[in-house]
Amino acid sequence: MKKNKDEKGNGISRRSFLKASGAVSLAALASSCATSSAFAAGSDKLRVGLIGCGGRGTGAARDCIRSSDNVQIVALGDMFRDRVDKSLNNLKEELPAENVKVSEDTCFVGFDAYEKVIASDVDSVILATPPHFRPAHLKAAIEAGKHVFMEKPVAVDPVGIRSVIASSELAEQKGLAIVAGTQRRHQDHYLQVMKRIHNRAIGEIVSGQCYWNQGALWVSAAKKNLRKKKELGWSDMEYQCRSWLFFTWLSGDHIVEQHVHNLDVINWAIGSHPVKCLGMGGRQARTQPQYGNIYDHFAVEYEYPNGARVLSMCRQTEGCSSRVSERVVGTKGSVYTDGSNASIEGPNAYKYEGKSPSPYVQEHSDLIRSIREGKPLNEGRRIAESTLTAIMGRMSAYTGRELSWEWVMNKSELDLTPSAYQMGADPVAVPGQTKLI
Amino acid sequence: MKQTREHDSSGHGRRISRRDFVKSSAALSLAALTSGGSSRVFAAGSDKIRVGLIGCGSRGTGDAINCIKSADGVEIVAMADVFRDRLDESLGKLSREADDKVSVTNDKCFIGFDAYKKVIESDVDLVLLTAPPGFRPEHLKAAVEAGKHVFMEKPVAVDPVGIRSIIASSELAKQKGLSIVAGTQQRRMAQYIEVIKRVHRGQIGQIVGGQCYWNWGEQDWHFAKRQSNWSDMEWQIRCWPYFTWLSGDHINEQHVHNLDIINWAIGSHPVKCLGMGGRQARTGPEYGNIFDHFAVEYEYPGGVRILSMCSQIKGTTNRVSERVVGTKGTTYTTRGLGYIEGQNPYKYDGPGIRASVRQHADHISSIRAGEPINEGRQVAESTMTAIMGRISAYTGRELSWEWVMNKSTLDLTLPKYEMGDLPVPAVAIPGQTELI
Numbered sequence: 001m002k003k004n005k006d007e008k009g010n011g012i013s014r015r016s017f018l019k020a021s022g023a024v025s026l027a028a029l030a031s032s033c034a035t036s037s038a039f040a041a042g043s044d045k046l047r048v049g050l051i052g053c054g055g056r057g058t059g060a061a062r063d064c065i066r067s068s069d070n071v072q073i074v075a076l077g078d079m080f081r082d083r084v085d086k087s088l089n090n091l092k093e094e095l096p097a098e099n100v101k102v103s104e105d106t107c108f109v110g111f112d113a114y115e116k117v118i119a120s121d122v123d124s125v126i127l128a129t130p131p132h133f134r135p136a137h138l139k140a141a142i143e144a145g146k147h148v149f150m151e152k153p154v155a156v157d158p159v160g161i162r163s164v165i166a167s168s169e170l171a172e173q174k175g176l177a178i179v180a181g182t183q184r185r186h187q188d189h190y191l192q193v194m195k196r197i198h199n200r201a202i203g204e205i206v207s208g209q210c211y212w213n214q215g216a217l218w219v220s221a222a223k224k225n226l227r228k229k230k231e232l233g234w235s236d237m238e239y240q241c242r243s244w245l246f247f248t249w250l251s252g253d254h255i256v257e258q259h260v261h262n263l264d265v266i267n268w269a270i271g272s273h274p275v276k277c278l279g280m281g282g283r284q285a286r287t288q289p290q291y292g293n294i295y296d297h298f299a300v301e302y303e304y305p306n307g308a309r310v311l312s313m314c315r316q317t318e319g320c321s322s323r324v325s326e327r328v329v330g331t332k333g334s335v336y337t338d339g340s341n342a343s344i345e346g347p348n349a350y351k352y353e354g355k356s357p358s359p360y361v362q363e364h365s366d367l368i369r370s371i372r373e374g375k376p377l378n379e380g381r382r383i384a385e386s387t388l389t390a391i392m393g394r395m396s397a398y399t400g401r402e403l404s405w406e407w408v409m410n411k412s413e414l415d416l417t418p419s420a421y422q423m424g425a426d427p428v429a430v431p432g433q434t435k436l437i
Numbered sequence: 438m439k440q441t442r443e444h445d446s447s448g449h450g451r452r453i454s455r456r457d458f459v460k461s462s463a464a465l466s467l468a469a470l471t472s473g474g475s476s477r478v479f480a481a482g483s484d485k486i487r488v489g490l491i492g493c494g495s496r497g498t499g500d501a502i503n504c505i506k507s508a509d510g511v512e513i514v515a516m517a518d519v520f521r522d523r524l525d526e527s528l529g530k531l532s533r534e535a536d537d538k539v540s541v542t543n544d545k546c547f548i549g550f551d552a553y554k555k556v557i558e559s560d561v562d563l564v565l566l567t568a569p570p571g572f573r574p575e576h577l578k579a580a581v582e583a584g585k586h587v588f589m590e591k592p593v594a595v596d597p598v599g600i601r602s603i604i605a606s607s608e609l610a611k612q613k614g615l616s617i618v619a620g621t622q623q624r625r626m627a628q629y630i631e632v633i634k635r636v637h638r639g640q641i642g643q644i645v646g647g648q649c650y651w652n653w654g655e656q657d658w659h660f661a662k663r664q665s666n667w668s669d670m671e672w673q674i675r676c677w678p679y680f681t682w683l684s685g686d687h688i689n690e691q692h693v694h695n696l697d698i699i700n701w702a703i704g705s706h707p708v709k710c711l712g713m714g715g716r717q718a719r720t721g722p723e724y725g726n727i728f729d730h731f732a733v734e735y736e737y738p739g740g741v742r743i744l745s746m747c748s749q750i751k752g753t754t755n756r757v758s759e760r761v762v763g764t765k766g767t768t769y770t771t772r773g774l775g776y777i778e779g780q781n782p783y784k785y786d787g788p789g790i791r792a793s794v795r796q797h798a799d800h801i802s803s804i805r806a807g808e809p810i811n812e813g814r815q816v817a818e819s820t821m822t823a824i825m826g827r828i829s830a831y832t833g834r835e836l837s838w839e840w841v842m843n844k845s846t847l848d849l850t851l852p853k854y855e856m857g858d859l860p861v862p863a864v865a866i867p868g869q870t871e872l873i
Contacts, residue, residue, distance in 0.1 A: 284716065
């Protein structure tokens with residue numbers, strides 16, 4: 001099964017091969033031959049393309065290489081030349097040469113760079129652009145038969161979520177893997193405590209809280225980008241894409257971009273997405289123009305199917321108390337988790353004493369193993385639901401309206417895609433005035 | 438022990454003053470209580486209770502009407518407000534509602550920042566303290582020191598310094614055998630009493646969570662549009678809900694009701710809190726310097742975390758209720774409903790009680806029975822719960838009860854009170870507003 005690189009464009013293409021092998025492994029699974037592998041472990045190279053060469057994308061590429069043997073980064077795509085160059089330099093500095101096989105003709109720049117990476121004879125892609133672009137990128141990757149690692153969050157609006165779910169279903173049919181960058185799902189202390197929750201160690205879940213309250217971030221970058229916009233005559237589009245964190249259409253706002261991690265943990269613990277929510281929020285401290293149109297704080301109450309109400313709080317404000325953690329309350333105890341701790345209080349007390357391996361590497365290792373074993377992981381729907389959990393919280397806070405999951409998932413027509421990729425910023429949302437779409 | 442009325446209708450003369458009488462009779466009744474008796478200083482309805490109204494806004498006027506209608510032999514005899522027109526309007530309404538119980542002569546109508554003192558000096562037995570909350574600590578102190586029974590509207594302060602004053606006055610009232618009843622009406626609503634009684638009996642098991650809300654699609658509550666001839670001070674007092682130094686912000690002024698229910702259900706004030714909030718929709722300068730939304734997590738003893746949410750934003754979803762979550766069930770309460778779901782389901786289906794009247798009836802009978810109710814500390818703690826949430830949201834800092842109660846030196850009172858210039862303090866900015 002050795003791959004000849006010169007086959008490109010001729011004969012059985014790499015991606016057709018993977019598609020076929022995926023189909024084979026599905027068939028194998030269906031006939032309960034559970035360990036059948038299209039790849040003999042480690043025997044074949046996995047060719048990876050990176051789409052979105054920012055800090056997280058470059059980090060994900062590095063973690064991907066470090067996670068498994070015989071993995072190569074072979075193509076890079078970004079909107080901006082300088083980002084591609086910087087990313088490539090970093091990868092070359094940090095990784096052995098045999099793992100970074102990117103040539104000038106597999107570096108792509110522009111809004112359509114992702115298409116070219118996908119067409120570059122890769123087996124899998126890392127989708128790490130600003131979240132706005134994720135639904136389109138995932139669709140293209142799955143349609144082209146690529147395995148996918150995609151960063152969270154995976155969309156910024158309900159229309160995008162529906163696209164991600166459709167692509168995930170297609171991936172399932174095609175036997176393609178999708179792993180999402182909600183790394184807590186691959187972190188041992190979370191896994192241990194979730195197993196216990198699901199075995200009813202704390203009884204029935206009746207309440208909970210999750211938080212991502214932190215200080216400021218991208219402070220100097222935000223200022224620098226605004227300055228460069230003026231000095232270098234960047235278009236609004238270029239400026240917004242470079243300062244993407246601060247624009248709702250690109251990041252989904254920080255409740256989506258960052259707090260989705262904690263909401264994902266709550267959905268995981270309860271085993272369901274919420275059924276409704278009521279949120280509030282605003283822009284009280286981070287009000288300067290370089291911070292786009294996102295809020296600086298949100299508080300949302302989510303109601304889950306059994307009536308359990310969970311508080312979500314997130315804030316990005318310098319000088320305020322920090323708290324990044326989750327808490328799940330049951331009839332027989334409560335669970336506390338954060339990035340490195342997990343414990344249960346109550347009759348079934350427990351404390352995780354081990355040391356979780358780096359989840360940023362583990363998630364890639366789990367993905368690649370699943371591909372090689374022909375048992376592709378598919379986290380697409382799950383991460384779509386966690387992302388929609390965050391999106392509905394944002395929509396509720398922006399409009400001041402209580403929202404049902406059913407409505408947001410099925411009826412909302414909110415689509416933040418600009419009509420053309422050139423535009424100015426939308427105004428900051430005002431509850432009671434911002435239209436519910 | 439039947440008392441002869443010591444006052445003739447003119448009320449003049451150097452006799453035993455009414456308030457000395459009430460003080461001494463309260464002392465007597467305390468003595469009686471400690472010796473196990475049920476002695477009554479007032480035979481029910483046999484003697485007049487003379488009431489002074491301090492703060493003649495719509496709430497004060499409503500309280501006065503409810504008070505005089507709640508029992509026989511109660512009359513309004515003196516009134517105070519910062520503004521003449523408010524007093525006149527109030528007196529007119531009182532007279533229309535219950536003329537036979539309103540004996541307020543011109544010389545018992547007092548205007549100005551010190552008007553409360555004059556009402557207290559007007560030979561009254563009981564005062565209704567219904568000025569904006571920022572004035573409450575000072576008014577309560579004066580009333581209790583002068584030996585008056587007190588009904589006071591919620592909230593009872595706007596800062597920790599004020600709360601400490603309220604608690605001190607409440608303790609003094611206890612020593613003096615004076616009653617203090619607070620306008621946290623839900624404490625006297627039948628569905629609340631029945632549901633919370635069951636919570637305290639363990640019918641929902643151990644409390645492990647809860648929520649309370651005053652989310653309101655209204656944003657012009659008691660709003661007063663500034664007139665060209667109003668000074669800053671006059672404007673701020675007439676539009677008092679929108680200025681933190683006067684109202685304590687809406688988490689205090691309004692949401693204290695819901696927080697009071699949570700404290701009641703749990704049987705304690707919180708031990709810490711983390712709040713957030715802002716001013717996102719109601720941003721015009723005519724709305725002073727308060728926030729339009731707050732979300733606060735309160736932690737109670739035993740690690741129980743409660744979500745509090747309140748907002749006043751036109752066009753947003755309404756939700757005003759409380760919910761207490763236990764290991765065996767959940768309570769849900771509003772001003773119209775009270776029920777329990779879970780292992781011991783319950784639903785209150787009895788008649789509603791007009792708690793706004795009942796609170797005064799209870800108060801009057803407690804005075805007459807010589808068994809003064811003292812809700813001072815309870816309402817001080819519920820008010821402090823709201824204040825600490827506001828301070829946490831304004832500063833962005835997690836706060837402990839211990840610190841706020843004992844260490845915070847925040848004092849929003851002004852060095853002097855007079856009509857004139859008074860710049861509006863800046864709207865709080867979390868992370869920048871100083872924690873005091």
